[in-house]
Amino acid sequence: MSVARVPRVLSIAGSDPSGGAGIQADLKSIAAMGGYGMSAITALTAQNTRGVTAVHTPPAEFLVAQLEAIADDIAVDAVKIGMLADTAVIAAVREWLDANRPGVVVLDPVMVATSGDRLLEADAEDALRDLLTRAHLITPNLPELAALLAEPVAATWGEALQQGRRLSERTGAAVLVKGGHLDGAECPDALVDAQAVGSPVVAEIPGERVQTRNTHGTGCSLSSAIATVQARTGDWANSLAVVKEWLRGALEASDELEVGSGHGPIHHFHHARAAVPLAPGEFTDSLWESTAKVRAEIDALPFIAQLDGGSLPEKHFAYYLSQDAMYLNGYSRVLARASALAPSEAEQAFWAEGARVCLEVEAELHRTWLSRHAAHDAASSGGGRGTGGAVPGPVTKAYVDHLLAASASGSYGVLAAAALPCYWIYAEVGAALHARHAAREDRESHPYAQWIGTYADERFAEATRRAISFTDAAGRRASAAEREAMRTAFTSSAVYEREFFDAPRRFA
Numbered sequence: 001m002s003v004a005r006v007p008r009v010l011s012i013a014g015s016d017p018s019g020g021a022g023i024q025a026d027l028k029s030i031a032a033m034g035g036y037g038m039s040a041i042t043a044l045t046a047q048n049t050r051g052v053t054a055v056h057t058p059p060a061e062f063l064v065a066q067l068e069a070i071a072d073d074i075a076v077d078a079v080k081i082g083m084l085a086d087t088a089v090i091a092a093v094r095e096w097l098d099a100n101r102p103g104v105v106v107l108d109p110v111m112v113a114t115s116g117d118r119l120l121e122a123d124a125e126d127a128l129r130d131l132l133t134r135a136h137l138i139t140p141n142l143p144e145l146a147a148l149l150a151e152p153v154a155a156t157w158g159e160a161l162q163q164g165r166r167l168s169e170r171t172g173a174a175v176l177v178k179g180g181h182l183d184g185a186e187c188p189d190a191l192v193d194a195q196a197v198g199s200p201v202v203a204e205i206p207g208e209r210v211q212t213r214n215t216h217g218t219g220c221s222l223s224s225a226i227a228t229v230q231a232r233t234g235d236w237a238n239s240l241a242v243v244k245e246w247l248r249g250a251l252e253a254s255d256e257l258e259v260g261s262g263h264g265p266i267h268h269f270h271h272a273r274a275a276v277p278l279a280p281g282e283f284t285d286s287l288w289e290s291t292a293k294v295r296a297e298i299d300a301l302p303f304i305a306q307l308d309g310g311s312l313p314e315k316h317f318a319y320y321l322s323q324d325a326m327y328l329n330g331y332s333r334v335l336a337r338a339s340a341l342a343p344s345e346a347e348q349a350f351w352a353e354g355a356r357v358c359l360e361v362e363a364e365l366h367r368t369w370l371s372r373h374a375a376h377d378a379a380s381s382g383g384g385r386g387t388g389g390a391v392p393g394p395v396t397k398a399y400v401d402h403l404l405a406a407s408a409s410g411s412y413g414v415l416a417a418a419a420l421p422c423y424w425i426y427a428e429v430g431a432a433l434h435a436r437h438a439a440r441e442d443r444e445s446h447p448y449a450q451w452i453g454t455y456a457d458e459r460f461a462e463a464t465r466r467a468i469s470f471t472d473a474a475g476r477r478a479s480a481a482e483r484e485a486m487r488t489a490f491t492s493s494a495v496y497e498r499e500f501f502d503a504p505r506r507f508a
């Protein structure tokens with residue numbers, strides 16, 4: 001069999017205006033699998049995720065006109081057949097298939113929608129049985145498999161495979177037996193071909209059931225996707241494996257779509273999300289989201305509770321301040337590097353100002369806080385200018401090394417993402433501490449009242465908003481790989497933020 005690089009795949013099916021099933025699902029699935037999609041519409045439905053309210057079937061001659069227009073001009077590598085509505089439509093499709101004999105014909109014997117509405121007139125079932133012999137692969141769900149055989153619906157997977165073999169025997173086509181309607185946590189699929197040498201079960205792919213209501217159009221999507229991959233690769237078992245993995249991702253990502261209140265559609269392009277332009281704020285929101293666990297751990301640290309309640313040992317506070325001063329010195333150099341790499345003057349000025357402020361705050365720490373803390377001086381080991389004599393603790397050293405490595409990466413985006421948690425997490429932790437403090441009756445006598453007062457700095461809050469917005473813009477410009485490197489840099493810094501708050505307890 002010849003294979004097509006971009007297979008031209010024709011869907012002969014009904015329209016679902018809500019976009020989740022029918023030709024709309026087929027065109028998305030064909031494109032998602034790398035094919036060029038076309039559609040000849042058999043019938044129009046009025047439906048949404050809750051059900052079908054009306055069906056209009058145009059005269060079969062108009063379907064014939066569509067099919068002829070396509071075949072006159074375009075080579076068709078694969079055909080997927082879905083909703084057929086009535087006997088006149090089935091006859092038109094049968095004649096077209098007999099005249100054109102496409103290399104891949106996948107037939108999804110659509111009878112009843114997920115919502116329970118009929119999509120094939122009851123008197124057309126015999127005509128559909130006859131059409132099955134023209135297909136290479138038939139993809140019934142369990143109720144359709146049973147209806148085509150005029151048998152009860154299979155209660156077990158073993159029974160379903162037996163029914164698949166019987167349908168394959170009767171039609172000469174391979175049957176994809178689908179486990180979507182089974183009870184339980186498993187959702188297997190199997191390719192059954194009565195003419196195969198050895199076992200009729202040519203391939204069986206186990207699958208875990210994805211917990212979601214969004215299964216509208218899974219059968220349509222599966223059948224058109226498998227037709228496309230088959231036209232590309234010429235290997236049914238491999239096509240099923242590829243499509244099943246894609247379908248699992250599409251079901252898992254379906255909640256992102258927020259379409260309708262019933263059985264929603266699947267996310268056909270879940271695998272291409274990295275190629276979609278990001279909305280403003282979307283990237284940094286997702287960075288923030290991916291550090292939710294670390295931030296919850298920070299909120300639960302004894303250091304935060306003790307600073308809040310006033311019981312933080314002075315030795316811990318002094319250690320924290322002296323490490324903060326040393327950190328700020330390194331951080332200032334890192335921000336200066338961000339300024340040097342910045343793609344715009346606004347960003348260049350912003351990071352340079354950040355670098356200057358760090359040195360100012362460091363000096364202020366020495367002038368006011370650190371000079372008062374004898375514990376800090378006792379812990380110092382003499383020497384280094386700008387650090388008050390103390391040496392960087394293990395966390396300070398590791399955090400600054402991580403930031404310096406990000407600045408050596410040469411990527412402005414990675415460096416901005418690495419620098420951001422120090423603004424963002426510190427601002428959030430400080431704002432929460434400050435809000436709780438402001439609500440206290442006894443705040444005048446709180447031993448750390450003055451320090452907690454420094455957390456309500458509107459200039460720092462504004463700088464944080466700008467750092468977020470610059471990092472977000474860098475993320476939007478970045479390639480998928482650079483964005484991943486930015487995420488790694490950001491989440492590592494968030495972990496160092498946690499370790500930094502916890503360091504006094506461990507090392508003071």
Ligand SMILES: Nc1ncnc2c1ncn2[C@@H]1O[C@H](COP(=O)(O)OP(=O)(O)O)[C@@H](O)[C@H]1O
Pocket residue numbers: 140141142178179180181187188189207208209210211212215217218219220222244247248251
């Ligand atoms: N909740 C689910 N989790 C994982 N796969 C599913 C789920 N529901 C359906 N599938 C898969 O979707 C495809 C369509 O299955 P099925 O629901 O049986 O057919 P239909 O959509 O035609 O009723 C099959 O590959 C099946 O295994």
Ligand SMILES: Cc1ncc(COP(=O)(O)O)c(N)n1
Pocket residue numbers: 013014015016021022023045082083110112113114119215216217218219220221
């Ligand atoms: C036009 C049209 N065709 C097919 C289906 C079946 O959908 P499902 O794949 O959920 O069984 C549908 N609901 N509408």
